[in-house]
Structures are given as C-alpha cells and as structure tokens.
Amino acid sequence: MRTSPLTVPRAAALLASLAGLLLTLLVPATPAHAAPTGFRVQDGRLLEASGNDFVMRGVNHAHTWYADKLDSLDHIKAKDANTVRVVLSSGDRWTRNDTADVANVVAQCKLNRLICVLEVHDTTGYGEQSGAVTLSRAADYWIEVRDALVGQEDYVIVNIGNEPHGNTDYTRWTDDTKAAIQKLRAAGFDHTLMVDAPNWGQDWAFTMRDNAASVFAADPDANTVFSIHMYGVFDTAAEVSDYLNRFVAAELPIVVGEFGHDHSDGNPDEDAVLSVTRQLGIGYLGWSWSGNGGGVEYLDMVENFDPNRMTSWGQRLFDGADGIAATSEEAAIYRSGSGEDTTAPTAPGTPAASRVTSSSVTLTWGASTDAVGVTGYDVVRVAGGQETVVASSSGTTATVTGLAADTSYNFAVYARDAAGNRSARSATVDVITASGPAAGPCAVTYRVTGEWPGGFQGEVVVRNTGSTAVDGWTLRWTFPTGQRITSLWGGTVTQSGAEVSVQAAPYTATIPPSGSVSLGFTGTRAGTDTDPTVFLLNGAECSAA
Structure with a gap:
C-alpha cells in the first residue's frame, strides 16, 4: 500500500498509453529450465506444480506491524480466501522479521x-x-531468510519488494527488477517471484506494462508474475480493462496485488477490478484485513481485527458480486482427493499451567495432528457441565485473563482444522489463582499518548489517595501484549519480559496526600496495544483512577 500521496500526470499517462498502442509485447519462448518444484508460469498463467490453474482470491495482512495477530489467517480463511499477502520488513524501516518469524508465518x-x-x-x-x-537490498533480505523458504515452493510466492519506486527515477524499475530477479535465482531460489509496479505500485507511466516482456525474459526460470496496485489511477472500468487485457493478450502473468474501494488519490473502480479479473481469470488481493492508519482506516475489512465486525469494504470484497466467496477456489495442494475433509484432528495434550497470578494463567499443551493441518486451538473453562471458550490460539500456548483471585478453575483445550472439524477435548487441568495483593492508598491512570508503526508513547499517573505522604516508591505492572519500554522519564525502569518495575527518581520520590506524579515513556510493540490493568505501588494494588 502507498504511504505517500500520489500525483498522477494524466496527460503524460495518455501519451504513454497512445505510445503503448504501437508496442507489441512479444514474449520469447519459455527457456528450458528444471522441472518446477512448486508454482510455475506457463502461457501467461500461474499454475500449481500439479498443473492446476491457480487464481488468487485473497487479502493483504500487515503482519510486520501486528505480529500478535497471526490468528487473522484463520479468520481470513474462514471468509473463503485462498491466498494471503503478508507484509514483512527487512529491518531497514521497521522491526525486522527474522528467519524464525518468517518460518512461523509460512507454517x-x-x-x-x-x-x-x-x-x-x-x-x-x-x-x-x-x-x-x-x-537489491530486498533481495539480500530474502537470501538472509532463505532457510525459512527452501522447500516451500508449493505454498509460497516471493513478492520481492512492495511498490519499489515512487514517482522519482521510476524508469530505473526495469533494470532494478531484472537484477533483483537474477540475484535471487543465482542464490538458488526456485519459487515463483512476484514483482510490483513502480509509481507507488500504480504504473501510471506504464513502465512495467511496456517493459514486462523484457523483465520476464530476464528470469532464467521464466517464473515471474507481475503485480499492479489499483487505487485512484484506476478510477474507470476502461482503465482497469485496458491495463489487464494488455498483459493477457501478451501472455504475461498479472495479478492485482492491492486495491481498495476508495483512496486519497481518487476513487478506484473496485467493481470493475472484481468484474474484469473474474472475466479474465486473473487473481486479486484486496488491501487490507485490518490495522490501517494515517487517514486510510476506511480500507480496513474488519474493525480492530475482529472477524465479526465486518466493514462495508469487507462485505463488498468477501460477499459481493465477483467477490471472494463467489469466486475463490482452494489451492489443489490442500485438497484431499475429491472428497471433503471430515477427519477431526487428534485431541491436544493435557494443558499445563504456569505464571499463575491472581487474575490470569498461562496454559501450554501438546500439539494435535491432522492430515491437512491444525489451524488453531480453543481453550474452554469447564464448570457445572458447561463449557465457555475463554481464549483461542494459533499455537500451543495461551494466556487466560480476567480471573478472580483465590479461585479454582478447570480448563481444557480443543483443536480445529481448516474444514471446521473439531477434535475431542483434551484432559482438564485444575488451576487455583493466587491471592490478590492488599489494596493500597493509591490510584493509577495509564494511557497511550501517541503511536506509530511498531512504537508508541505512554503516560502513567500515580495518585496518593491516602492521608500520609508516600516517601519513596516502586511501581510494578505487567504488559499483556509484549510491549517493551525503550526510554522513561520520572523514574528508573527495569523490565524482564513483560514485567516492568519503576523506581522513583529523586524529584518524584515523594507523593503528598491527594498529590500525584507522572511518568512518561516510549516503547515498542508487536501489534495493537492492550493496556495493563494491575499496578502495584510498594507491593499494594492501586485502584484505577
């Protein structure tokens, strides 16, 4: 997705379009190369290794900014998508997604x-x-995380870099793209590669369109797919149809890698995108599941990553005419024969409890197995013969919160697969929560005062509600979603995992009756913040201010 306004010189675009009418995009014969190990391009179509034609129907997911939202893949699949385009970072602008994280995303x-x-x-x-x-730097990143991708050619397509040129020096796109493709091939990448257009992905100058044949020919594996992003430049059905039909006529593989129903640079014709791609058998990936900011929140398909809070854009893309539900077909690699999967996963192992507090517990269990893969787990509280789902996880651990102090609970786990089959219930585990700390004469207010991708600024105000001064103090709390403090003023901070401890600075050490002190800090986050709720001042629990 673009992160900067786009100015579209329409006159230049029209001239380039007229010039394009004179071009014949000749694609040389497919060079001889090794038998495909996964996806491949043939006659301008994307095929699976089995030879099945594959048409992408899916969405984009902003993983690098919301690393704690991988359960979104389960929700996206439940809406009938067959593909997800996952945002990663090389570490040059945002927090790097390392080899282990990439491997987990693929899994x-x-x-x-x-x-x-x-x-x-x-x-x-x-x-x-x-x-x-x-x-070139993006290609280096792929080489650095290659171990997570080798052997995954049936399941993974490598989109070398998002919108790799803006509106400055965009004519470099052709040579830069050829070089990146060849660098990856030389490093042993056998995957289908995807390349985005310049001009913030929208190719208004037709650089990608008019040079696609030579870029394709530069791939020694003849296995490159082109991706156009359709926002304000593509605000008429004629523009959508003309652009895509030129690739089809030239037998050059094309997908709409991003598009929306509205944008700051104009109003894209999403109906035309959906209709024309259906007619031509071309894939599309809408932007984006959730988490948009910077004034384009209207591009969220669901609110706050909640699959039950579908926006109008989400409803249009998933359930409207030519949308995902009506046109998506699951990849053949996942289909078990010709029949529907009716085999449930095996039961998970008995959960084990750890990090038991007065209000929460972390549960860990043995993984289930399934012929086509387990997609997630549900933790249930068992009481009086009734079960209540209290947490869900894509992995084998989950933290249950909102518990009462000094109370006995009984928990169990179910596994589920992509076909909706549910396992037998695991054995149960009994957990008794810890006693809560004594209430203290204090109240705490916590709030986020600013945020940006991967980071945020916060404030904690501690108020003395007692009748005597607090002289020297230590404040402790736990971050529930992996936030980490990078700098703090008003005290000295130490952090171990999610546990934070702040010791008063000399100028904040004394809090008079009815007085308060403020702490400010900056921090990093993996995704959407969840505020801490329990604060202990000198070991006593403070109320919420």
Whole structure:
C-alpha cells in the first residue's frame, strides 16, 4: 500500500498509453529450465506444480506491524480466501522479521490452507519516500531468510519488494527488477517471484506494462508474475480493462496485488477490478484485513481485527458480486482427493499451567495432528457441565485473563482444522489463582499518548489517595501484549519480559496526600496495544483512577 500521496500526470499517462498502442509485447519462448518444484508460469498463467490453474482470491495482512495477530489467517480463511499477502520488513524501516518469524508465518499459512505471498515493505516508494530501500537490498533480505523458504515452493510466492519506486527515477524499475530477479535465482531460489509496479505500485507511466516482456525474459526460470496496485489511477472500468487485457493478450502473468474501494488519490473502480479479473481469470488481493492508519482506516475489512465486525469494504470484497466467496477456489495442494475433509484432528495434550497470578494463567499443551493441518486451538473453562471458550490460539500456548483471585478453575483445550472439524477435548487441568495483593492508598491512570508503526508513547499517573505522604516508591505492572519500554522519564525502569518495575527518581520520590506524579515513556510493540490493568505501588494494588 502507498504511504505517500500520489500525483498522477494524466496527460503524460495518455501519451504513454497512445505510445503503448504501437508496442507489441512479444514474449520469447519459455527457456528450458528444471522441472518446477512448486508454482510455475506457463502461457501467461500461474499454475500449481500439479498443473492446476491457480487464481488468487485473497487479502493483504500487515503482519510486520501486528505480529500478535497471526490468528487473522484463520479468520481470513474462514471468509473463503485462498491466498494471503503478508507484509514483512527487512529491518531497514521497521522491526525486522527474522528467519524464525518468517518460518512461523509460512507454517500458519499452511495450517490455514492458504497460499502465502510474502512481501518486503521497506522498498515502498524508493527514490521518493525517505528511508525506503532498493530492490537489491530486498533481495539480500530474502537470501538472509532463505532457510525459512527452501522447500516451500508449493505454498509460497516471493513478492520481492512492495511498490519499489515512487514517482522519482521510476524508469530505473526495469533494470532494478531484472537484477533483483537474477540475484535471487543465482542464490538458488526456485519459487515463483512476484514483482510490483513502480509509481507507488500504480504504473501510471506504464513502465512495467511496456517493459514486462523484457523483465520476464530476464528470469532464467521464466517464473515471474507481475503485480499492479489499483487505487485512484484506476478510477474507470476502461482503465482497469485496458491495463489487464494488455498483459493477457501478451501472455504475461498479472495479478492485482492491492486495491481498495476508495483512496486519497481518487476513487478506484473496485467493481470493475472484481468484474474484469473474474472475466479474465486473473487473481486479486484486496488491501487490507485490518490495522490501517494515517487517514486510510476506511480500507480496513474488519474493525480492530475482529472477524465479526465486518466493514462495508469487507462485505463488498468477501460477499459481493465477483467477490471472494463467489469466486475463490482452494489451492489443489490442500485438497484431499475429491472428497471433503471430515477427519477431526487428534485431541491436544493435557494443558499445563504456569505464571499463575491472581487474575490470569498461562496454559501450554501438546500439539494435535491432522492430515491437512491444525489451524488453531480453543481453550474452554469447564464448570457445572458447561463449557465457555475463554481464549483461542494459533499455537500451543495461551494466556487466560480476567480471573478472580483465590479461585479454582478447570480448563481444557480443543483443536480445529481448516474444514471446521473439531477434535475431542483434551484432559482438564485444575488451576487455583493466587491471592490478590492488599489494596493500597493509591490510584493509577495509564494511557497511550501517541503511536506509530511498531512504537508508541505512554503516560502513567500515580495518585496518593491516602492521608500520609508516600516517601519513596516502586511501581510494578505487567504488559499483556509484549510491549517493551525503550526510554522513561520520572523514574528508573527495569523490565524482564513483560514485567516492568519503576523506581522513583529523586524529584518524584515523594507523593503528598491527594498529590500525584507522572511518568512518561516510549516503547515498542508487536501489534495493537492492550493496556495493563494491575499496578502495584510498594507491593499494594492501586485502584484505577
């Protein structure tokens, strides 16, 4: 997705379009190369290794900014998508997604029976966007995380870099793209590669369109797919149809890698995108599941990653005419013969309890197995013969919160697969929560005062509600969603995992009756913040202010 306004020189675009009418996009005969190990391109179509034609029907998911939201893949699959395009970072502009994280993303895509298109976002708007990196640097990143991708050619398509040129020096796109493709091939990548257009992905100058044949010919594996992003430039059905039909006529593989129903640079014709791609058998990936900011929140398909809070854009894409539900077909690699999967996963192992507090417990259990993969687990509280789902997880651990102090609970776990089959229940575990701390003469207010991708600024106000002064203090709390403090003023901070301890500075050490002190801090986060709720001042629990 673009992160900067786009100015579209319509006159230049029209001239380029007229010039394009004179071009014949000749694609040379497919060069001889090794038998495909996964996806491949043939006659301008994307095929699975089995030879089945594969048409992408899916969405984009902003994983690098919301690393704690991998359960979204389960929800996306439940809406009938067959593909997800996952945002990653090389570490040049945002927190790096390392080899282990990439491997986990691929595993979760497979568990949810989704084809995984992985893209590096740090290239967005190179030449115009401050901090953006080259396609060569993106190729280096893929080589660095290669161990997570080797052997996954049936399931993974490598989208080298997102929108790799803005509107400055975009004519470099052709040579830069050829070089990046060849660097990856030389490093042993056998995957289908995907390349985004310049001009913030929208190719208004037709650089990708008019040079696609030579770029395709530069791939020694003849296994590259082109991706156009359709926002305000594509605001008429004629523009959508003309652009896509040129690729089809030239037998060059094309997908709509991003598009929306509205945008700051104009009103894209989403109905035309959906209709024309259906007619031509071309894939599309809508932007984006959830988590948009910077004034384009209207592009969220669900609110706050909640699959039950579908937006109008989400309803249009998933359930409307030519939408995902009506046109998506699951990848053949995931289909078990010709029949529907009716075999449930095995029961999970008995959960074990750890980190038991007065209000929460962490449960860990042995993994289930399933012929086509387990997509997730549900933790249930068992009481009086009734079961209540209290947590869900894509992995084998979950933290249950909102418990009462000094209370006995009984928990069990179910597994589920992509076909909706549910396992037998695991054995149960009994948990007794800890006694709560004594209430203290204090009240705490916590709030986020600013935020940005991967980071935020917060404030904690501690008020003395007692009748005597607090002289020297230590404040403790636990971050529930993995936040980490990078700097703090008003005290000295130490943090071990999620546990935070702040010792008063000399100028904040004394809190008079009815007085207060404020702490400010900056921090990092993996995704959407969940505020801490329990604060202990000198070991006593403070009320919420």
